[in-house]
Amino acid sequence: MDLAELPELIELEFDVEQNEFGLAIVANGRFLSVATPADAEFEQVDLEVLAETHLTAIKGAIERYRSGRSDEALIQSAQVAMAWTVAFFVLTFLFLKLRKRVIGFLERLTIRRFTRVEEVTNALVKGKAVAKLLGFAANIVLWVFYLFVLYYYVTFVLLSFAQTRPFAQLLLTYVSQPLIDVTWGIAGFLPNLITMGIILLITRYSIKGLRLFMENVEAGTFEWKDFEPHWVRPTFNIARAIIIAIAIVFIYPLIPGSDSRAFQGLTILAGIMVSLGSNAVVSNMMAGLFVIYRRSTNIGDRIKVGEQVGDVVEIKMMETLIKSVKNEMVSIPNAQLLNSEVVNYSRKIDGRGLLVHTTVGIGYEEPQDKVEAMLIEAARRTRDLKKSPEPFVLWAQLADYAINYQVNAFTTRGSSLPRILSDLHRNIVDVFNENGVQIMTPSYEADPPEPKIPQQPWDGSLARIQG
Structure with missing residues (x-):
């Protein structure tokens, strides 16, 4: 040297x-x-x-x-560096001048495409949001491209001079060589990528075929013995999950770096995190499968779970939605539904229907046959209570001051149970008032001088005054 x-x-x-x-x-x-x-x-x-x-x-x-390092070489190097500098400044000028125009053009094109699809407000709002996201992504891509131009401009200028050529070679080694390695890695990954694409295509069309089959089962085109219609969606979801899991098993070895210890350690860590944090989720999902397939509860049934009474609206993997008698939407975790007593008011057992009952306390001095006849009459007056089998009365308890009579009657309208009970109570009061018998429920201390019953029937005058 x-x-x-x-x-x-x-x-x-x-x-x-x-x-x-x-x-x-x-x-x-x-x-x-x-x-x-x-x-x-x-x-x-x-x-x-x-x-x-x-x-x-x-x-x-x-x-x-x-x-x-001669004078002539330095002059030529300076000329080459000047040429690269002029080209860089031209590209910088074009970048600063056209960047916003390109982004605006992409945003307008996106909004125009969404407008053509559907001329409604929701679609326009969605189109604007997608256009903003696309513009943001385009802005990032353009800036990355400009930084690459700046990087290679500095590298080529350094390569123009023999004195700075080693620094340019270092820059090329730090950036260009990794890019070349990535390119060769992608090229070497192409066979595995093609295999993964074939597996994904098979998986996609398998799921499409399964969906078509299940839709035909739901529509009744294909008959499947003892297969409930409401099983179609959960069965499809389970089968789809199994197909996707099988595809992941086949694809996993083809993923770059899947055999490295770092990738395996990350997979184990993810599995531990999922297992520790998903006990309740898995419990509710397994309970959801039992709820769906054990046929104890169907969509539309009137059920009682704990203190909640309502109609089943939807059975999901994690929860069951019921609409209460007060028109409230109640979400019940499937684990609770599986571990609780469920009363189904809509399920037919022997064809006679649901047995509706209520209890009243009547004094010992009243003739028992008369009381039973009045209760049966009240049941017969109640709409949606069946006349056959006939209503009947049971002696529920001999209390301290009264006999507790339980009137029973069958109905096939389990979904109307609150209204039926309300009508039955009203009719009981009316019949007992008509016959001058006092109902002693819920509390009794002493005999009044006269029975506490209305002396005159109401003629509706208050309603007329308010009207």
Whole structure:
């Protein structure tokens, strides 16, 4: 290196001298290299030929080093660097001038496409949101492209000068080489990528075929013995999950880095996190399967779970939605539904229907046959209570001050149970008032001078006054 940096006015004189190691190459009295007999034997050439080859290579390297740092070379390098600079500034000007126009064009094009699809407000709002996201993504891509242009501009300028060429080579090594490695990696991954694409296509069309089959089962085109219609959707979801799981098993080994310890450790960590955080989720999902397939509850049934009474609206994997008698939407976790007693008012057992009952307390002094007849009459007056089988009365309890009579009657309108009970209570009060019998429920302390019953029937005068 010292010899190459000497001024060109100093002429270099090269000699080949014999020494104890072999033929040494010397320039202006400085030792540069030596060709040994072992080197000649390895290269399978004569020792003199090998020494001459070394001398030619050294002369060429020094000449190239000096020519790259000559005045003419510096002028040419400056011209090349100036050309790259002009091109960079032109690209910078175009980037700053056209960036917003390109983003605006993409946003307008997106909104126009959404407007053509559907001319409604919701679609327009959605189109604007998608256009903003697309514009944001385009802005990022353009800035990344500009940074790449800036990076390679600096690299090419440094490559133009022999003095700064090593720094340019370092920059190319840090960025270009990883990009090349990624490109070759993608090219090597293409066979696995094609295999993954085939697996995904098979999975997609398998799910489509399964969906078509299930839709035909739901429509009644295909008959499936003992298969409930409300099982179609959960069965499809379960089968789809199984198909996707099988596809993941086949695809997993094809993923780049799947066999590395880091990837395996990340997979184990994700599995532990899911297992620790999903006990309740898995419990509700398993309970949902039992609720769906055990046929104890169907959509539309009037059920009672704990204190909640309502109609089943939807049975999901995690929860069951019921609409209460007060028109409230109640969400019940399937685990609770599985572990609780469920009363189904809509399910037919023996064909007679649901047995509606209520209890009243009547004093011991009243004739029992008369009381039973009045209760049966009240049941017969109640709409939606069946006349056959006939209503009947049971003696529920001999209390301290009254006999508790329980009137029972069948109905097939389990969904109307609150209204039926209300009508039955009203009719009981009316019948007992008509016959001058006092109902002693819920509390009784002493006999009043006269029975606490209305003396005159209401003629509706208050309603007429308010009207």
